[in-house]
Amino acid sequence: MHVPDGFLGPQTYLPAYGVAGVMWAAGLRRLRARLDAATLPRLAVVTAAAFVLMMITVPLPGGTTVHVAGIGMLAVLFGVWNAFLSLSLVFLLQALLFGDGGVTALPVNALAMGLVGSLAAVGAYGLLRRWSRDAALFAAGWAGTVAAALVMAGVLGLQPLLSRAPDGSPLFFPFGWRTTLPAVVLPHLVVGVADGALALLAGRFLAPQTAPPPPGRGPEAA
Amino acid sequence: MKDRALLLLYLAAIVAATFVHDPARLAAALAAVLLLSGRRAPRVLGRALRAAAPFAAAVSLGWLAASWWQERPAGAALLRLNLRVLLMTCLTFALAARIDLQRALGFSRTLRFALVLAVSQVLTFRRLHADFRLALRCRSPRRVSTATALRHGAATGAWFLRRAEHDAGEIAQALDARGFFLDQR
Numbered sequence: 001m002h003v004p005d006g007f008l009g010p011q012t013y014l015p016a017y018g019v020a021g022v023m024w025a026a027g028l029r030r031l032r033a034r035l036d037a038a039t040l041p042r043l044a045v046v047t048a049a050a051f052v053l054m055m056i057t058v059p060l061p062g063g064t065t066v067h068v069a070g071i072g073m074l075a076v077l078f079g080v081w082n083a084f085l086s087l088s089l090v091f092l093l094q095a096l097l098f099g100d101g102g103v104t105a106l107p108v109n110a111l112a113m114g115l116v117g118s119l120a121a122v123g124a125y126g127l128l129r130r131w132s133r134d135a136a137l138f139a140a141g142w143a144g145t146v147a148a149a150l151v152m153a154g155v156l157g158l159q160p161l162l163s164r165a166p167d168g169s170p171l172f173f174p175f176g177w178r179t180t181l182p183a184v185v186l187p188h189l190v191v192g193v194a195d196g197a198l199a200l201l202a203g204r205f206l207a208p209q210t211a212p213p214p215p216g217r218g219p220e221a222a
Numbered sequence: 223m224k225d226r227a228l229l230l231l232y233l234a235a236i237v238a239a240t241f242v243h244d245p246a247r248l249a250a251a252l253a254a255v256l257l258l259s260g261r262r263a264p265r266v267l268g269r270a271l272r273a274a275a276p277f278a279a280a281v282s283l284g285w286l287a288a289s290w291w292q293e294r295p296a297g298a299a300l301l302r303l304n305l306r307v308l309l310m311t312c313l314t315f316a317l318a319a320r321i322d323l324q325r326a327l328g329f330s331r332t333l334r335f336a337l338v339l340a341v342s343q344v345l346t347f348r349r350l351h352a353d354f355r356l357a358l359r360c361r362s363p364r365r366v367s368t369a370t371a372l373r374h375g376a377a378t379g380a381w382f383l384r385r386a387e388h389d390a391g392e393i394a395q396a397l398d399a400r401g402f403f404l405d406q407r
Contacts, residue, residue: 004277005314006307010240032332041393044336048343049386052351056375068379089340096318097341099273099311103236169299171243174285197376202383 003109003156005095005102007173009163012155013104020088020107023115027085043078047086050074051093053198068191071148072141072199075118076125083121087114112151113144120147121199134200141199142192149188153180225325232317239310245298248305252312259316270311278307343389347382354378 031040050070074083088110094100101109121144128136157177160170175183242248256263282300289296323341328334358366358374366374 005310044339
């Protein structure tokens with residue numbers, strides 16, 4: 001889902017850096033305030049797990065493949081802020097170490113997947129948790145992916161409206177919303193199922209870490 | 223200091239590339255990046271092509287088809303888009319590879335700590351993921367079916383979650399034993 005460098009214009013990524021920068025600073029401040037023996041190692045290791053889970057491809061009918069993003073999993077296990085920081089770190093590493101994604105697309109990817117996706121995931125989880133925890137976990141994975149895809153499709157479709165050459169040809173991503181919405185969102189309705197399954201699996205394996213453990217308790221309390 | 227300066231140079235070059243729209247200038251910048259890469263140029267170009275090709279090819283083919291259907295020229299826009307994408311990806315592999323991220327992002331102790339832990343785990347997990355993929359290919363005499371690929375993906379995902387849980391516990395205990403969190407307080 002995440003966009004490489006060269007497809008988003010400065011009219012998009014510069015304001016996005018402004019918004020994401022404020023969010024990153026707030027997230028880091030919150031993380032530092034509750035730094036303990038369990039939170040940071042767990043966040044870093046699950047960041048690495050999210051990174052590698054994005055490498056696991058899911059085959060689709062027709063010979064194409066897609067990959068899970070782990071948005072719902074991270075949001076439910078760690079809360080919105082930590083999921084946002086964790087996914088931002090994943091995109092930074094992907095962009096700078098492996099040339100996947102890009103630094104101009106980083107704030108948009110982080111805001112779409114890390115923030116909007118996490119908010120949608122936690123919202124879906126909160127709505128369904130009382131009814132069935134398993135259904136809530138699955139819905140969190142699905143909603144996180146689909147919400148992020150909607151934002152990405154919106155941002156990509158905005159590019160031809162924002163920047164055009166004097167001859168009318170697009171300077172960056174060339175397709176408008178009529179193309180991006182179905183092309184990006186429809187496949188992610190299926191990817192969301194895989195992400196829902198991942199969130200369900202993770203929710204059963206790993207205990208939620210949204211609340212800090214009481215002071216003085218070591219990692220064995222996690 | 224050197225790493226932070228290199229990171230700033232890289233970011234400035236990336237931003238500058240998005241303000242250049244003339245294909246000739248983009249091509250000249252791409253040639254300059256490859257020339258400056260010296261003997262690493264073929265490797266930089268190869269890695270950049272492999273990284274950028276899937277998304278760029280899908281967008282380019284789509285735009286080509288739409289332009290043909292609407293009988294409008296597509297050449298200049300396609301050339302500009304692909305040259306820019308290739309230039310920015312080459313810049314990443316040529317410059318970013320020389321940056322020590324942990325030093326460059328050393329302004330925040332928490333961020334640097336999370337980065338060191340995450341990168342070390344990412345490198346281990348990537349190698350393990352490659353091992354799993356190769357193992358599946360080795361034990362499959364024919365092309366892997368969709369059902370097998372799905373089962374393999376699910377089993378790999380579950381394994382990584384279990385491994386992540388285990389590693390997080392181990393690292394937390396190791397840090398606690400060395401007094402890391404006492405230093406933070």
